[in-house]
Every structure is written in structure tokens, then in C-alpha cells.
Amino acid sequence: MRKLIIANWKMHYGPVKAGAWIRAFRRERLPKEIDIGVAVPHTSLAAARSSLGRAGVPLLGAQNSFWEKEGPYTGETSPTMLAEFGVEFCLVGHSERRTHLGETDEMVAKKAVALQKAGIQPVICVGESEEAHKNGEAEKVIKAQMKAALAQGVKATGSAPLVVAYEPIWAIGTRKPCSPQNAREMHEVIREVIAKKFSKKVAQDVRILYGGSIDERTVAEYLSTTGIDGVLIGGASLDPRVFGLLCRSAAPA
Numbered sequence: 001m002r003k004l005i006i007a008n009w010k011m012h013y014g015p016v017k018a019g020a021w022i023r024a025f026r027r028e029r030l031p032k033e034i035d036i037g038v039a040v041p042h043t044s045l046a047a048a049r050s051s052l053g054r055a056g057v058p059l060l061g062a063q064n065s066f067w068e069k070e071g072p073y074t075g076e077t078s079p080t081m082l083a084e085f086g087v088e089f090c091l092v093g094h095s096e097r098r099t100h101l102g103e104t105d106e107m108v109a110k111k112a113v114a115l116q117k118a119g120i121q122p123v124i125c126v127g128e129s130e131e132a133h134k135n136g137e138a139e140k141v142i143k144a145q146m147k148a149a150l151a152q153g154v155k156a157t158g159s160a161p162l163v164v165a166y167e168p169i170w171a172i173g174t175r176k177p178c179s180p181q182n183a184r185e186m187h188e189v190i191r192e193v194i195a196k197k198f199s200k201k202v203a204q205d206v207r208i209l210y211g212g213s214i215d216e217r218t219v220a221e222y223l224s225t226t227g228i229d230g231v232l233i234g235g236a237s238l239d240p241r242v243f244g245l246l247c248r249s250a251a252p253a
């Protein structure tokens with residue numbers, strides 16, 4: 001399975017800076033054996049697409065989508081609108097959206113299904129709070145989030161296959177990453193839920209990423225850990241040269 005590295009700019013970079021980032025990143029020497037994507041704010045999709053042209057690297061992603069195609073949903077953006085920019089994947093249910101915008105498991109599931117219908121790969125983010133982690137409830141929380149995320153008909157495989165990102169909230173932006181061993185255990189929990197819903201074979205084919213305080217020094221260790229099929233990168237993706245270095249560090253020489 002090809003590894004996947006996704007940059008999540010979060011709410012950074014309008015069109016001007018987004019275009020500059022893409023152009024600078026494309027000057028980096030990048031490993032061919034790894035898939036690389038960048039999730040940009042909606043306002044920067046057009047600029048990012050135009051700087052990218054038809055190039056396949058990096059894959060263009062969005063950070064959120066609504067579930068309906070069109071209608072009276074002021075301020076929302078539909079998967080078909082994202083598809084018009086050539087968006088190839090979209091983050092769904094990032095913990096910052098769950099925390100600050102009240103995104104629920106049910107919304108996450110609906111968004112993932114709608115994205116697949118528009119041919120966009122959903123990257124469903126799950127992760128437990130620091131409190132749940134400390135109370136030994138991580139597994140229970142992740143199982144519940146995963147079951148709910150798969151409950152509305154999302155497909156595991158196909159032309160826009162499901163990707164899952166395990167992002168413990170306590171590790172995001174804290175410089176305190178979850179250890180590779182701990183992440184591996186949680187990825188096994190996620191894979192078990194997918195296997196129960198689909199099959200063991202299908203579960204083996206779904207890419208499960210780890211996200212939370214990874215940088216260019218630590219990425220290789222995570223990607224060489226069994227069951228970690230890629231990484232989601234926030235802070236360390238803001239500088240295109242650092243992100244380029246991170247991508248190179250991820251590929252064993």
C-alpha cells in the first residue's frame with residue numbers, strides 16, 4: 001500500500017500565499033513512492049488549483065464540505081462545488097470542527113457519503129480528548145466514533161476510497177505526539193471496526209493515517225510502524241520547504 005502524507009494548513013493562507021506555497025513546494029525534490037496531498041481553505045482552492053495545473057502532486061484537498069448538493073444552506077459548500085475545483089480528497093470531522101463548530105458523528109457520516117458520491121475521497125478524522133485518554137477510555141471513544149462514521153453508507157473501497165485519520169486531540173499542536181506504539185494500537189482498533197463492518201480484507205486496504213505533532217524529525221519512525229499508512233501534518237506543513245523535507249524524510253533512502 002502506498003503511504004499518504006497530507007498537509008493540513010487549517011485556517012492559513014488566502015489565495016496569494018496559497019499560490020506561492022504550491023509553487024515553492026513543487027520546486028522541492030519529492031519521493032515518487034509516496035502520495036502527497038494538501039488540504040487548503042475553500043477560499044484558496046482556485047489559486048491552489050491554478051498553481052498546480054493538472055499536476056498530480058500534491059493532490060488537492062479541502063478541509064470541509066456540506067452534505068447536500070445545493071439549496072438554502074447559507075455559507076456552506078457542497079461536494080459537487082469542490083469537485084469543480086478538481087478537489088481529490090476532503091478532511092471530514094477534524095477535531096477542531098467537532099470542538100468549535102459542533103460537528104457531530106452523524107454529520108461526519110453524511111459528509112463522507114456525499115463526498116464519495118461526488119468522486120472525492122473522504123478523510124474521516126477521529127480522536128479522543130485528553131480526559132478520555134487519561135481515563136483509559138480512548139478505545140471506547142474511537143470505536144464509537146468509527147461505528148457512527150460508517151453508519152450512513154460510506155464505502156471503504158471504490159473510486160473514492162475511505163481514508164481514516166487517527167488524531168488524538170491531546171496530541172494536536174501540542175508537540176506531544178502519541179507514541180508510534182500507542183498509535184499502532186489505536187489503528188488496530190480502527191481497523192477492527194472497519195473489518196466488522198466490511199471484511200478483514202477490505203480493512204487491510206483502507207489507509208489509516210496518524211496525525212498530531214509530527215515533524216520532519218519524527219515522520220520516518222511513524223511511517224515505518226506497522227499499521228500506520230500515512231500521516232496528517234498541521235504545523236509542520238506551513239512552510240513548503242519544511243514540508244518538502246518532511247516528505248523526503250518519510251521515504252527510506
Ligand code: PEP
Nearest residue numbers: 172173211212213234235
Ligand atoms: C492537525 O491539525 O491535523 C494536525 C495534525 O496538527 P499538528 O501537526 O500541528 O499537530
